[in-house]
Structure formats: structure tokens, C-alpha cells
Amino acid sequence: MMSFQFHRSAPSRFGPWATCLVGMLAGIVLVVLLSWWWLFLAVPATVLWVIGVIDYLQPHHSIRRIYPVIGRMRWLAEDLRPKIRQYFVESDTDGAPYTLDTRADVYDRAKGGEGIESFGTELDVYAQGYEWFLHSIYPKVPAEGQHRVRIGEASGAIPYDMALMNISAMSFGSLSGPAITALNEGARRGGFAHDTGEGAVSPYHRQGGDLVWEIGTAYFGCRTPDGKFDADQFVDECRQTDAIKMISIKLSQGAKPGLGGVLPGSKVTQEIADTRGVPVGETVVSPGHHSAFDGPDGLVEFVARLREISGNRPTGFKLCVGQRTEFLSAIRAMISADVYPDFIIVDGSEGGTGAAPLEFEDHAGVPLDDGLATVHSALVGAGIRGRIRIGASGKVGSGFDIARRLAQGADYTNSARTMMFALGCIQAQECHTNKCPSGVTSHNPMVTRGIDVEDKAQRVCTYQRSTVNNFNTILGVLGHTSACDVRPDQFMRRISQTESVRYDELWPVLPEGSLLDGSAPEAWMDDWKAAGGIAG
Structure with a gap:
């Protein structure tokens, strides 16, 4: 190795x-x-x-x-990459989830490169899992700029126009101050959103970039001394920070669903302790569950409450899908109360984190493909898809990734790991040790000085713009000019050397309102009926 x-x-x-x-x-x-x-x-x-x-x-x-x-x-190793490429692709460092080629492509785009490779694909097009899109022989002129998805209009909240690709949840504490600063400044320059992660709104988030404030189980930034939700602190933060455009309630994280976050004591500096409201130098473990509410009815009530006291900002929740009946119970609670979240972020189990048990990283939660399809289909079947926007979070790093997630039912995407690559992350996989060699997740000033905020902010902005531009090119090749026209029947996946299927065959969507009128397939109807008992 x-x-x-x-x-x-x-x-x-x-x-x-x-x-x-x-x-x-x-x-x-x-x-x-x-x-x-x-x-x-x-x-x-x-x-x-x-x-x-x-x-x-x-x-x-x-x-x-x-x-x-x-x-x-x-840099010598990068120069030698074409000569040792196959070795690294087959045996990438410590089983890391992104190959050297993936990281090099992100670095290239972040620096303003075109991401063009010669000599054809390196992928085995007959291997199981290979994916492609069906181009149109009558392509359209590529669209230009960001596509916007309006969130909040259905509920009467102050609407926010979300970009197609945004910065996913990474908190101050997990990431260094200069890294957060560069991300937020990059978001400001590029006109896309920056999710704070559950570690509160820090001084480094206040560079002018639009924020999605994530409220986790420990309620950092709005917590009482004993770790409960503090509504007064929440209201004060919303009043003081105009950059907060949306509120996201974190139910679970893809890399470790059912468990809370962990910030090792070696990373809890005085500044982080002040931001989160925790003791200096002590390991911070977020609970695995919320204390402010319990069950689907409580979730819906909490969504409505935060939307109201935040000043009518669009409010939703993030989850890694688990048992389908539990998600359906949340939908039943929404319909019963006639209260709906403005958005739902689906986090795939393949998502990364700085600290999680290996068993959870490898085996807990539903992968993004299936989780996204479940959420989208369930909302359609319940007749409420038009009220709720869906975000997709989990290994979104290219224009093709954006396109395939839209085809699976998402309205927009969030990216974490590749945004870190744009900052200069070399995937040393020591995020939890405070010994990150690139300064992205370290709080050692001797190391974080390596992050030049001006340069890295521009790279983040350039990377996002380049990726969306690549999506625009794909969109035109598909024969469309609007992102909402992307269809699942235009994407294929190989399931064996001789068989391939369309997305709409892999993940068929329920007919509109079929859960309500009882015409959905039997397995769905069984879960829908069982969900009624959970939702009360």
C-alpha cells in the first residue's frame, strides 16, 4: 500500500x-x-x-x-500520476472513498482547469454498476450560470433561491477556522449556500455567504447549560445573523445514523468551546436523539415552531433514511397537522465523517440512491411532493453526479468532501486527531497558516462554478434547458455484463396520491398502514 x-x-x-x-x-x-x-x-x-x-x-x-x-x-507524485495511475486507482490509500483521479479532477477544476482527459474512459463500461446517460441527437445550447430552486414558498415562509450545488454540513470544530472562512467566502462569491453543520454559527461563518443553520441533537449555539434547546438563544442568533437563510433540523447523519457527533477533546479549543457552549478540552458527544421533541408529531411541531420563531425562515430536516415505515409516519403526521417542512435533505449512508465506528460507516443506513428514491416516491404517493423540496447529500462531486441525483428525485445537491478537496484536503484521514497535515481539520496555528483564505475561497468558488457548468453541458446534451426537465428514463445502470436498466425501472415512483387512495403497491400500503400506528 x-x-x-x-x-x-x-x-x-x-x-x-x-x-x-x-x-x-x-x-x-x-x-x-x-x-x-x-x-x-x-x-x-x-x-x-x-x-x-x-x-x-x-x-x-x-x-x-x-x-x-x-x-x-x-507534487512530484502528482506529476508521476499517469505512470502509476492504475496502481492508485486499484489500491487507493487505506481504502479511502475517493480515488486519486477523483481528487486530482477536483483540484484541477478548483484551479480553473477544464477537467478534460485524453485517450477515452478508464472505466469498464461492462462492469456491474457502471452508469451513463442517454443523450439526445438534438442537443440544446448549454444553459449558463446557476439554476435556482425556490424553497419556502408553499408554506408562506420567506423564500430562498437555492443553488444546484452547495456546501454540505461541516461544522467549526470539525474544520479549522480558516477552512470555514474560505468555504463561506467562496459561497459568497459564487452565490451558493453554506450549511453550518451542527457546531453552531461561528465567527468564521460570517463572511457574507448564505447560511443554512443546522440544529443538531446537542443544540450548539442555542443550548441551555444542561444541553437542552434554548429558544431565546435561537431567536437572538436569527435576529443577529441575516446570513441565516434556512433552518435545518438534523435527525441523523449518513455516516453514523442513530449516533450523535463526536468532537475529541484535543480539538476543543477555547474558541470552539465558546462557540458551542461546552467546556474547553473535553470530548463533546452529541446525543443520538433530540430532547426537544419525540416521534413524528413532535418533529412536525418542532419544524413549525422553529419556522415561526426564526422569523419565518424556510425550515426542514435532514436524515439518513432507515425504516420506511418511520418516514411514512412523519408524512402522516404532516398531513394530519397540515404542517409541512419546506425541505428535506437526504443524506446517504456513504457520506463521510471525521469520527464514527467502522460498523456504522460500513453497514448503517440506506445508501443515497435508495434513500432519495424512497423519500421522493413517498412524497409523490402522499400527494405532497410539490410542497417540499428535496436536497441530496452524499458523494456529489461532478456535473454527472448533480444530473443523476436530479433524475432520482432531488431538487438540489450538497457536497462536503469535494469542497474539502478544493480547500486542499489530501485525504490523510486524520480529521479526528487534530493532526491534519493540510490544516483543513487541524486547530494547530502552525499548520492552519498553510491555508491562504483568499486563494482557497476562490478555489471553492471556481470548483462549484465549474461543476455546475459541467452539469449545464450535460443538460444541453440531454436535450433540456431547465434542470427540472431531467428525467429518470434518461439514465442507465448496468446490473450485469449483459443487462442494464433505466433509473425509472430501478426505482419506480408511486403514482400521485396512491398512498391516500389505496392504489399503491401492496408492500407500500402495508408500510403506510403500519405508519399510522407510529404517527398516532
């Missing part, structure tokens, strides 16, 4: 650079005292020392800023 690990202590980070300085000085002295032959030491050492100075001062590459001279090993 090939991987590059960087030592984090200051001596080891600056050791090679310091060695070059010593070699340069020693070489000069020996040239003066002994022989010109010592130029063979002095000249290379001087060149390397100057390179170290350039690395330390330049703003564009975090690894080189943090690890002068030795950090260039990474």
Missing part, C-alpha cells in the same frame, strides 16, 4: 529546510577554507534552501507552506 505520511512536529516539518540551510552555510565555509569542490554541497543546498523560502511564503499550496521543500514530494 503506497501512501505518504508527513510528521507534524515543527522540527520534523522544518527539518529538511533547516538541513539545507546548514548545508549551505557549511558548504560556503568549506569552499573558503578548503576547496572549490565543496561547491557541489553549497550550490544544491542553497538552491533547496531558496526553494524552501519560496514554499513558505507562497499562498497557493497548503502542503508546501506547511512543509517547505519536503512538501514538494506530493
Whole structure:
């Protein structure tokens, strides 16, 4: 297994650079005292020392800023990528969920590249799981700019026009201050939304980018000393922060559904403690369940309450789908109370996190394909799909990813990991240790100085714009000019070497209102009836 690990202590980070300085000085002295032959030491050492100075001062590459001279090993590896490509694709570092090619493509787009590859696809088009779209022989001129999805209009809330691709939930504490700052500034420049994650609205979120304030089970930013929901703090934050455009209640996270978040004590600095309202240096474990409400009726009431006291901001919830009957019970509660969330964010079980038990990362929750299809179909079957927007969160990193999620029923998408790549994340998978080598998830000032906020903010903005532009190109090739025209019958998945099926065959959508009139398939009707007992 090939991987590059960087030592984090200051001596080891600056050791090679310091060695070059010593070699340069020693070489000069020996040239003066002994022989010109010592130029063979002095000249290379001087060149390397100057390179170290350039690395330390330049703003564009975090690894080189943090690890002068030795950090260039990474760029050497990137230059060699075509020669060792297949090795990395087949055995990527520690089973990481994104291949080197995926990360390199994000880096390229974040820097303004076109993401164009020569010599054809590297994928096995006959392998199970391969996906493609059915182009039109009468393509349209690609649309330009962001597509907007209006959220909140159906409930009478202050509507918000959401971009097709946004920054998914990553909290301050999990990410460093400079990383959050760069994300929010990138969102401001690009005109897309930034989900705060459950760690509260921090000072670093206040760069002018639109915010979706996520309220988790620990109620950070609006909690009492004993960890309960504090309505007064919630109202004060909403009044003080105009950038908060929507409120999202986190029911569960795809990487660890049913469990609360964990922030190791080594990452709980004074600033993080003040932001979250927790003790300094102590590991923070969010509960697995909400204390402000219980059950589907309580969820619906809490949605209505937060929408009202937030100043009528669009309010919804995020979940990783589990038992279908429980989601259907929430729908029954909505219909019974005639109260509906403005949006539902579906988080797939393949989503990432800095800290979760391996069993949960690998085996808990419904993958985004199936979860998204379940939520979309259930809302259609209940006759309320037009009232509620659906966001999709889970490995959205390309224009094709956006298109396929829309085909599966989403109205917009959120991305976390690839936004981190745009910041310079190298997927060292040490988010929970406070030893992130790129400074994205570290709170060590010696490391976070590697993140040049101005440069990284522009990369985040450029990456999002490039990805949406790629989607626009796909949209035109599909024969459409509007994102809402994307259809599931235009996308295919191979299920064996000789068989492939359309999305609408893989995930058939219930007829409109069929759960209400009893015409839905038997399995759905059985779950719908069982959900009535849960919802009361």
C-alpha cells in the first residue's frame, strides 16, 4: 500500500529546510577554507534552501507552506500520476472513498482547469454498476450560470433561491477556522449556500455567504447549560445573523445514523468551546436523539415552531433514511397537522465523517440512491411532493453526479468532501486527531497558516462554478434547458455484463396520491398502514 505520511512536529516539518540551510552555510565555509569542490554541497543546498523560502511564503499550496521543500514530494507524485495511475486507482490509500483521479479532477477544476482527459474512459463500461446517460441527437445550447430552486414558498415562509450545488454540513470544530472562512467566502462569491453543520454559527461563518443553520441533537449555539434547546438563544442568533437563510433540523447523519457527533477533546479549543457552549478540552458527544421533541408529531411541531420563531425562515430536516415505515409516519403526521417542512435533505449512508465506528460507516443506513428514491416516491404517493423540496447529500462531486441525483428525485445537491478537496484536503484521514497535515481539520496555528483564505475561497468558488457548468453541458446534451426537465428514463445502470436498466425501472415512483387512495403497491400500503400506528 503506497501512501505518504508527513510528521507534524515543527522540527520534523522544518527539518529538511533547516538541513539545507546548514548545508549551505557549511558548504560556503568549506569552499573558503578548503576547496572549490565543496561547491557541489553549497550550490544544491542553497538552491533547496531558496526553494524552501519560496514554499513558505507562497499562498497557493497548503502542503508546501506547511512543509517547505519536503512538501514538494506530493507534487512530484502528482506529476508521476499517469505512470502509476492504475496502481492508485486499484489500491487507493487505506481504502479511502475517493480515488486519486477523483481528487486530482477536483483540484484541477478548483484551479480553473477544464477537467478534460485524453485517450477515452478508464472505466469498464461492462462492469456491474457502471452508469451513463442517454443523450439526445438534438442537443440544446448549454444553459449558463446557476439554476435556482425556490424553497419556502408553499408554506408562506420567506423564500430562498437555492443553488444546484452547495456546501454540505461541516461544522467549526470539525474544520479549522480558516477552512470555514474560505468555504463561506467562496459561497459568497459564487452565490451558493453554506450549511453550518451542527457546531453552531461561528465567527468564521460570517463572511457574507448564505447560511443554512443546522440544529443538531446537542443544540450548539442555542443550548441551555444542561444541553437542552434554548429558544431565546435561537431567536437572538436569527435576529443577529441575516446570513441565516434556512433552518435545518438534523435527525441523523449518513455516516453514523442513530449516533450523535463526536468532537475529541484535543480539538476543543477555547474558541470552539465558546462557540458551542461546552467546556474547553473535553470530548463533546452529541446525543443520538433530540430532547426537544419525540416521534413524528413532535418533529412536525418542532419544524413549525422553529419556522415561526426564526422569523419565518424556510425550515426542514435532514436524515439518513432507515425504516420506511418511520418516514411514512412523519408524512402522516404532516398531513394530519397540515404542517409541512419546506425541505428535506437526504443524506446517504456513504457520506463521510471525521469520527464514527467502522460498523456504522460500513453497514448503517440506506445508501443515497435508495434513500432519495424512497423519500421522493413517498412524497409523490402522499400527494405532497410539490410542497417540499428535496436536497441530496452524499458523494456529489461532478456535473454527472448533480444530473443523476436530479433524475432520482432531488431538487438540489450538497457536497462536503469535494469542497474539502478544493480547500486542499489530501485525504490523510486524520480529521479526528487534530493532526491534519493540510490544516483543513487541524486547530494547530502552525499548520492552519498553510491555508491562504483568499486563494482557497476562490478555489471553492471556481470548483462549484465549474461543476455546475459541467452539469449545464450535460443538460444541453440531454436535450433540456431547465434542470427540472431531467428525467429518470434518461439514465442507465448496468446490473450485469449483459443487462442494464433505466433509473425509472430501478426505482419506480408511486403514482400521485396512491398512498391516500389505496392504489399503491401492496408492500407500500402495508408500510403506510403500519405508519399510522407510529404517527398516532
